[in-house]
Amino acid sequence: MIKKILTVAIISSFTMVSCNNNVETKNNSKEVNTQKSLLVADSTIAKKGKSIAMGTFKILNYKLKSAIKLGGPIAGIDVCSSEAMKLTDSISKVYNVGLKRTSIKYRNEKNIPTDSEKSILEAWQTQIDGGNPIKPSITRNEGVITFVAPIKLKQQCIVCHGSDDFVSPDVRLKIKEHYPTDLARNYKEGDLRGAWVITFPKDYFNEQ
Numbered sequence: 001m002i003k004k005i006l007t008v009a010i011i012s013s014f015t016m017v018s019c020n021n022n023v024e025t026k027n028n029s030k031e032v033n034t035q036k037s038l039l040v041a042d043s044t045i046a047k048k049g050k051s052i053a054m055g056t057f058k059i060l061n062y063k064l065k066s067a068i069k070l071g072g073p074i075a076g077i078d079v080c081s082s083e084a085m086k087l088t089d090s091i092s093k094v095y096n097v098g099l100k101r102t103s104i105k106y107r108n109e110k111n112i113p114t115d116s117e118k119s120i121l122e123a124w125q126t127q128i129d130g131g132n133p134i135k136p137s138i139t140r141n142e143g144v145i146t147f148v149a150p151i152k153l154k155q156q157c158i159v160c161h162g163s164d165d166f167v168s169p170d171v172r173l174k175i176k177e178h179y180p181t182d183l184a185r186n187y188k189e190g191d192l193r194g195a196w197v198i199t200f201p202k203d204y205f206n207e208q
């Protein structure tokens with residue numbers, strides 16, 4: 001399963017490489033490259049960003065589900081606390097992008113949102129409260145492109161992020177042990193849980 005996901009990810013990144021080579025030519029001038037990154041289509045950024053986020057989610061979810069199947073949510077917490085950061089770090093290196101998950105009501109303090117991530121999350125929440133759809137955010141800053149995509153809570157997440165009705169006392173205890181300042185509780189299915197933040201360094205799309 002993991003193999004399959006990685007193959008798909010690798011194939012799709014090669015496809016992107018060959019497509020872009022025809023259009024873009026390398027140029028070392030800082031100014032020209034900054035302008036070029038402004039020209040990269042939102043759809044190209046969104047496609048790449050979504051494929052990295054989905055690929056990471058699939059691997060993490062596969063590991064989580066396998067652990068829960070064997071040892072219940074308690075074993076799942078071990079996977080999340082020991083694997084989630086390692087996985088985002090290694091995928092970030094493979095793709096040469098910045099990659100993290102964040103949330104206003106975070107569990108791990110390392111996932112605290114920056115001011116700009118917080119404003120995006122708050123704006124999405126306002127839109128959701130008003131019954132409006134939300135979409136990923138793309139920002140460009142001196143050639144660096146940041147793609148932020150929402151993470152919604154699924155039914156399967158409730159055992160660790162839901163209310164006391166769904167999170168068993170032993171799971172609550174284990175979470176408290178690992179994350180004494182945990183805020184990531186009392187979510188309902190469909191709630192905005194947080195975001196994927198993918199940062200494409202300067203020239204990322206020009207060099208592919």
Ligand code: HEC
Nearest residue numbers: 073076077080081084101103106107108111157160184194
């Ligand atoms: C087995 C328990 C468990 C399940 C099930 C679970 N999570 Fe988590 N989640 C955690 C733990 C533990 C962390 C802290 C991980 C870390 O240390 O990076 C976490 C962190 C997160 C974060 C990072 C932001 C933060 O709060 O630190 C997001 C986003 C998240 N979970 C979303 C989800 C979603 C969406 C699902 C369902 C698809 C889900 N989780 C299912 C235990 C779980």
